[in-house]
Amino acid sequence: MEATKASRWMGVTWRVRADDSVSVEETGPGRECPPxxxxxxxTAAVSLAxxxxxxxxxxxxxxxxxxxxxxxELAETLASRAADPEDCDERR
Known part of the structure; x- marks a missing residue:
């Protein structure tokens, strides 16, 4: 897959690990406070608000x-490549 124009200038990269957490958190008590x-x-956290x-x-x-x-799509691609390590070698 070729990099998109947006991905070439992106400034932040998060190298995910199996133990990183993903959660939806409330920002306030009322419905007017979106999660x-x-x-x-x-070492870090990213919030999508x-x-x-x-x-x-x-x-x-x-x-x-x-x-x-x-x-x-990313998860499916990684799972496929993890199941067939030779597939990754062919892409280099």
Whole structure:
């Protein structure tokens, strides 16, 4: 797969580990306080926060579904390559 234009200028890389956690955490007591997605590792954490404006949440849902699809694709690719180590060697 070729790098996209966006991935070539991306400034942050997170090297995930099996024990990194992913959770959805509340930011306040009311429905007006949207939850955040938190990915936490041994030395750092990243939070994906959505806008406070409810009218923007639908767009955020669309992004999160694309994110989920990308994560699923990455997981499937890694699982396939882990099952066939020679497949990785052919890509070098």
């Amino acid at each position: 955040v997605l938190v990915v936490a590792g041994a 959505v806008p406070h404006a409810r009218e923007e949440w639908t767009g955020c849902v669309a992004f999160l579904l694309r994110l989920r699809d990308g994560v699923e």
